[in-house]
Amino acid sequence: MIELTSASATAFVAQAVSVFDVGDGFVVPLLLKLVFILAMFFVVPILGGYLEHKVMGRMQDRRGPVEAGPFGSLQLVADGIKFIQKEDVIPRAADPWVFAMAPGVALVPVLLVLLVIPIGPGVFALDLELGLFYALAISSISTLGILMGGWASANKFSLLGGLRAAGQLIAYELPLILAAAAVALQAGTLSLVGIVEAQATFLIPGTDINLWYLFPQLLGFGIFFLAAMAELARPPFDMPIADSELVFGYMTEYTGIKFAMFLLTEYAGMIVMGGLIAVLYLGGWQLLPGVPLPGCEGAGGIFDCGWQGQLLGVAVTLGKMMLIVFLFVWARVTYPRLREDQLQRMAWLVLVPLALLNLAVITVAKVVF
Amino acid sequence: MSELSTRERIHPGTAPGEDYHLEIVGEGDFATADMTLSIGPAHPATHGVFRIVLEMDGERVRSARPVIGYMHRGFEKLAEYRDYRQIMALVNRHDWLSGFSNELGVALAVEQLMEFEVPDRAQWIRMLMAEWNRVLNHLMFVGSFALELGAITPMFYAFREREDIQHMMEAATGGRLHFTYNQVGGVKIDLPKGFLRTSAELTTITRKRLVDYRDLILGNEIFQARTKGVGALPTDVALSFGVTGPTLQATGLPEDSRVTEPYLKYGEIDVPVPVGENGDAFDRFFCLLGRIEASLDIIDQVLDHIGPGPVNSKLPKMVKAPEGATYVRTENPLGQLGYWLESDGGRTPWRLKMRTPSFSNVQAIPYLLEGVLVPDAVAVLGSVFFVVGDIDR
Numbered sequence: 001m002i003e004l005t006s007a008s009a010t011a012f013v014a015q016a017v018s019v020f021d022v023g024d025g026f027v028v029p030l031l032l033k034l035v036f037i038l039a040m041f042f043v044v045p046i047l048g049g050y051l052e053h054k055v056m057g058r059m060q061d062r063r064g065p066v067e068a069g070p071f072g073s074l075q076l077v078a079d080g081i082k083f084i085q086k087e088d089v090i091p092r093a094a095d096p097w098v099f100a101m102a103p104g105v106a107l108v109p110v111l112l113v114l115l116v117i118p119i120g121p122g123v124f125a126l127d128l129e130l131g132l133f134y135a136l137a138i139s140s141i142s143t144l145g146i147l148m149g150g151w152a153s154a155n156k157f158s159l160l161g162g163l164r165a166a167g168q169l170i171a172y173e174l175p176l177i178l179a180a181a182a183v184a185l186q187a188g189t190l191s192l193v194g195i196v197e198a199q200a201t202f203l204i205p206g207t208d209i210n211l212w213y214l215f216p217q218l219l220g221f222g223i224f225f226l227a228a229m230a231e232l233a234r235p236p237f238d239m240p241i242a243d244s245e246l247v248f249g250y251m252t253e254y255t256g257i258k259f260a261m262f263l264l265t266e267y268a269g270m271i272v273m274g275g276l277i278a279v280l281y282l283g284g285w286q287l288l289p290g291v292p293l294p295g296c297e298g299a300g301g302i303f304d305c306g307w308q309g310q311l312l313g314v315a316v317t318l319g320k321m322m323l324i325v326f327l328f329v330w331a332r333v334t335y336p337r338l339r340e341d342q343l344q345r346m347a348w349l350v351l352v353p354l355a356l357l358n359l360a361v362i363t364v365a366k367v368v369f
Numbered sequence: 370m371s372e373l374s375t376r377e378r379i380h381p382g383t384a385p386g387e388d389y390h391l392e393i394v395g396e397g398d399f400a401t402a403d404m405t406l407s408i409g410p411a412h413p414a415t416h417g418v419f420r421i422v423l424e425m426d427g428e429r430v431r432s433a434r435p436v437i438g439y440m441h442r443g444f445e446k447l448a449e450y451r452d453y454r455q456i457m458a459l460v461n462r463h464d465w466l467s468g469f470s471n472e473l474g475v476a477l478a479v480e481q482l483m484e485f486e487v488p489d490r491a492q493w494i495r496m497l498m499a500e501w502n503r504v505l506n507h508l509m510f511v512g513s514f515a516l517e518l519g520a521i522t523p524m525f526y527a528f529r530e531r532e533d534i535q536h537m538m539e540a541a542t543g544g545r546l547h548f549t550y551n552q553v554g555g556v557k558i559d560l561p562k563g564f565l566r567t568s569a570e571l572t573t574i575t576r577k578r579l580v581d582y583r584d585l586i587l588g589n590e591i592f593q594a595r596t597k598g599v600g601a602l603p604t605d606v607a608l609s610f611g612v613t614g615p616t617l618q619a620t621g622l623p624e625d626s627r628v629t630e631p632y633l634k635y636g637e638i639d640v641p642v643p644v645g646e647n648g649d650a651f652d653r654f655f656c657l658l659g660r661i662e663a664s665l666d667i668i669d670q671v672l673d674h675i676g677p678g679p680v681n682s683k684l685p686k687m688v689k690a691p692e693g694a695t696y697v698r699t700e701n702p703l704g705q706l707g708y709w710l711e712s713d714g715g716r717t718p719w720r721l722k723m724r725t726p727s728f729s730n731v732q733a734i735p736y737l738l739e740g741v742l743v744p745d746a747v748a749v750l751g752s753v754f755f756v757v758g759d760i761d762r
Contacts, residue, residue, distance in 0.1 A: 060525040156406050160428065160743065235519055236591055244414045244517040245747045336591050337519025339744045340428070 033125040037114050044318065045267035048274070048325045049076045052267075055326060059333045083260035091253050093154035102152060103254070103261035106145025109138045110268040117275040118193045120285050120313035131192040132184055135276060136177055139231075142265065143169040146240065149262070150250035161249025164340055165240035168230055171347035176227040178355035179220040182362040183213055183280045196284030205369040212283035216365070220358045221281045223351055225327070228273040230343065232266060234328050236335035237343060274324035275317070282320050285313035403431060406743075410439045414517055414747045417757025421734070423746065430746055433738035435731055440761040448721040453479050453553050453688045456721070461547045463725065464759035466509055468544070469502040470701045472551035475721075477632060478697040478710040479553045482690040490678035491555035492633045497568065497671045498538070498550060499633075500664040504575065505534055506702035507615075507661045510754045514654060515586050517751035518595050523586055530575055537567050553688045555681030569672055572665045582658060596651035600737045600749035603648060610736070611729035614704025615656040616753055620648035626700040638670040650752035657754065660702075689716050701726055703754050727759035 050065075050073055057064025065072030090096050116131040118124035128134050143166060150162015184190050187198035199212050214221050230237040241249040251262050278284060338346070409420035418439035424431045444463050448456050453475070460475050461468030473495055480487060487495075512527030535545045540561050542550040550556050586592050602612070604620040617624055623642040627635040643659025645652025690712040698707040704726025711720040730753050737749045 056521075060522050061529050062525060156404060235521075238519065239744070242519065242744070244519065244751075245744055247413060333522050334585070335520060336515065336586075336589065336595060337744070338591055339595060339742065341742070342594055 033115075037111070037125055040114055040119075041111050041268060044271045044321070045264060046076045047318075048271050048322065049267045051322055051325055052329045055329045056333055059330070080260060084257055086256035086259075088256040088258065089253075091154055094253065095152040095154070098148050098152035099253075100258070102145045102149035103258045103265070104145070105148060106142045106265045107261045107268070109141040109145075110265055110272055112138045113272045114268075114275075116192055117272065117279060118196060118284060119275065119317040120310050123285075123310055123314055124193060127191055127193045130190050132180055132190045132195070132280075135192070135272075136173075136180060139269075139272065140169065140173055142269070145265075146250050149254065150240075153250070153253040155253050157246045157248075158250050158252045161240045161242070161246045161252070164242075164246075165233060165250060167340070168233065168237065168240060168343060171344050172227045172230040172351075175223050175347060175351035175355040176231060178352070178359055179217075179224040179227065180276075180280060182217060182220045182355075182359045185359070185366060186213060186216070186362055192279050196279055196286075199283045199289075200286060210289045212281060212286070212289050214281040214283075217281065217358065217362065219354060220362075221277070223355050223358065224277060224280065225324075227347075227351060228277065229328060229331065230347070232269045232273060232328075234266075234270070235332040236337050238337060239340045239343065242337060270325050270328055271321055274321035274328075277324050278317055278320035285317045287312070287316050408746075409436075414750050415757070416513060419731075419755075419757045419760065421738075421750070423738070423743075425743070428743045430738050430741050430743065433735045433746070435734050437728075437731070437760050440757050442758075442762065444762040445721055445723060449717055449719070452716045453690070453718075456718070457551055458547065458549045460723075461549060462758065463723065463762045464701065464703065464706075464727065464756045465546055466506040466756055467502055467702045467706075468546055469498045469542075469548045469550060470699060471706065472549065473499055474697055474699045474701075474706050474708045475710070476551040476553055477699065478695055478708045479688065479690050481695045481697060482693055482710065482712060483553075483688075485554060485682070487555055488679045488682060489634075490559075490676060491680045493671055493675040494556050494560060494680060495551065496633050496635065497668060497675070498541075498548070498556075500667050500671070501534055501538060501568075502548075503664045503702045504661055505531055505538075507657050507664075508534075510657055511582060511586070511654075511661075514657075514751040514754075515592075517747050518592060520586065520589075520592070523582060526578070526581065526585075530578060533571060533574070537564065537571060540564065540567075552681060554684045555679070557681070559680045565672055565675065568668060572668050576662065576665055579658065579661060587655065587658065593651065595744070595748055596654065596752070597649060598647070599650045599745045600741065600752060601647050601649040602733060602737060606736060607648065607733065610732040612704070612733050612753075613729060614700075614702070614726050614754070615660055616653055616704065616730050616733070618643060618660075619645035619652035619656045621646055626698055626705055630698065632697075632699060634674070638667060638674070641666055650748050653752040653754070687716050689714060690718070698724070703727055703756065703759065704730060723762060725759045725762060727755035727757075728762075731755050731760055 053072070053075060054064045065075035068074040068078045090099055113135045115125045116128050116135055118127070146165045146169075147162045150158045150160075150165065153159070153162075183195060186202075187195040189195060189198065195213075200210070202213070202216075203210055233240045239245075239249075241251065243249075246252070251259060254262060283289060404425045406423045406425050407420065408423060409415045410418040412420075415421070420436040420439065422434045422436060424433075442463075444459065447459060451459055456475055457472045460471040464471055476495075508527040508531050512524035515521075515523035538548065539545050541564055542548040542557075544550070602616070602620055604617075604622050607617050607620050607622075613624065621644050623644045625640065625642045626632075627640045628642055631640075641659075641663040643656045643663060645656050690710070692712060692714040694709065694711040696707060696709045698705050700706075705724070706726055707724035709720070709722035709724070710718055711722075713719040734749070734753060737753065738746050741749065
């Protein structure tokens with residue numbers, strides 16, 4: 001059964017065409033895609049940041065931003081303008097080139113991952129056959145930027161923060177990849193579009209009930225979620241920043257626009273991880289399992305959508321991303337910070353074995369059914 | 370490339386002439402050099418201008434040296450140039466989180482020298498205010514300790530409670546932090562109408578909200594993993610450093626001068642003293658929460674006892690303590706506060722020596738920090754409750 005569905009999914013992937021592939025030209029679709037990615041990159045993290053401000057405010061018995069724009073929604077824009085105006089300080093003892101490059105090295109990979117994340121039926125910039133592999137590989141380059149920043153700052157707090165970040169990100173890359181591998185295995189494809197489509201056609205063996213991968217891979221979802229949180233250095237795994245211990249970790253010496261770039265890395269990273277989780281486990285742009293979106297009942301199957309269906313699909317994906325961001329924020333508000341050694345112990349002794357178990361179970365299930 | 374000397378490159382932040390050393394640890398390819406890390410004077414974990422110099426091997430602290438005095442304001446000398454009315458406004462500033470309790474110590478000392486009996490109602494009011502002040506202080510540390518461990522929310526909750534209590538105390542005293550409500554012979558003015566009722570309501574509300582703190586912090590697995598067994602202080606070591614207050618009670622010794630040497634009317638009521646077992650950071654926090662509850666119990670008892678009557682007494686315009694000396698110790702929120710008051714019969718003290726709890730408590734820090742990791746060092750710093758102004762005076 002699964003062989004059949006995954007075969008049909010791969011067949012569909014071969015034909016998957018982005019809405020941006022208009023006409024036969026090369027330049028126009030490319031420009032459209034770049035504009036789309038940049039818009040995603042600047043707007044969606046601000047949405048996520050605004051959500052964080054407001055949710056944290058509510059949970060902490062305060063109001064969050066209220067002054068800038070309607071309901072304080074432009075607070076992050078105002079913050080961005082403020083950061084641009086700030087003096088850009090490079091410490092005398094710092095290595096100026098590495099110091100200046102670090103925020104860029106951290107930020108750009110996040111932007112590149114956005115290329116392959118499908119956020120609606122046909123709404124994606126690129127459908128790589130190795131999409132998942134690409135996303136995970138590229139996103140780990142960010143670590144390099146953080147390590148560079150920590151090392152080049154010539155500040156002991158930064159150095160400690162940078163080294164903590166490196167250790168933490170290496171430790172959590174493994175469970176993240178193992179959990180994602182189980183999804184790729186079940187879907188039979190590494191293409192992110194293909195994974196969404198495989199979820200739409202995945203049926204519980206012996207029945208005709210359609211389910212997202214969240215349910216067969218609940219364990220994998222938990223591992224991926226925790227590892228993503230550690231990957232992003234979000235509390236309770238924010239030891240690289242640890243403001244009460246290391247002042248601000250690897251960001252201590254950064255000011256102005258460079259600091260803003262590190263902050264944007266964090267917010268955009270949340271969005272990217274939210275997008276990956278939505279695609280891998282939550283059925284991508286589907287509103288409910290097994291139910292096609294309105295306007296998506298065309299001849300090409302349930303993903304042959306009109307523009308209404310595409311818009312709705314984008315909204316659904318964004319909603320799922322925001323749900324994940326909400327969970328990140330909830331964890332931040334609730335928990336104290338773990339210690340670095342406790343974190344490593346959790347990665348190597350708990351998450352990695354569990355992720356291997358998950359992978360083994362999925363493999364066996366795939367062969368048996 | 371730059372004009373920095375090698376010393377400054379290796380140890381940015383050390384002043385010229387300050388001693389430092391590079392000790393090689395380990396052998397062969399694994400040999401590492403110690404790093405000197407100066408935390409403070411302006412660092413988020415020191416909440417004030419307190420500096421601590423750590424000699425570190427990686428993230429492990431090999432030795433710690435607190436450097437104090439950045440906030441020395443000369444309180445003891447200043448007090449020699451102020452009359453007893455003015456001293457009230459001075460002493461509530463050295464430990465700015467326990468203003469009322471500080472004033473109380475001086476008032477008691479002067480009254481003891483004058484052999485003066487304070488009206489009953491004034492004594493009950495003093496107890497009421499001192500306990501509310503203790504709740505305020507402890508709530509602050511509940512929030513800040515959680516913040517140091519990375520939990521941001523309890524701080525906001527603590528400030529919500531503090532706001533209610535401060536609002537009530539402001540109605541009586543006019544101050545939110547520096548109350549200046551004590552005076553020799555009693556308190557400045559009587560309580561405003563409705564104060565006792567508000568007090569009773571607030572004890573109920575605060576007690577109900579304490580449950581949230583227990584669930585959110587004490588019951589949290591990460592909090593327990595971060596604090597249990599961290600910075601354990603044995604009773605004898607604590608006593609040898611002169612550690613008092615919740616930090617001493619956490620070691621298992623129920624020492625509280627409200628019980629062992631009652632002043633005001635504490636002898637007439639029941640004063641619960643929470644104690645810990647291991648003296649670690651978890652127990653210190655447990656005792657802190659327990660002391661809030663104990664204070665609320667005391668407030669309830671005070672509300673039962675308090676009766677009508679005068680709140681101060683007729684005294685000459687310029688209070689002069691007779692020649693002599695006395696030592697008064699009170700249980701301040703952070704530990705034992707002692708005032709040694711020596712008078713030559715004039716309108717100002719000849720000498721006012723302070724024994725502040727924070728100063729004694731931080732003496733234990735080098736002992737506690739030896740061999741811990743940096744995150745634990747922050748947990749230790751946060752759980753040896755101190756106010757920087759109270760260390761330096």
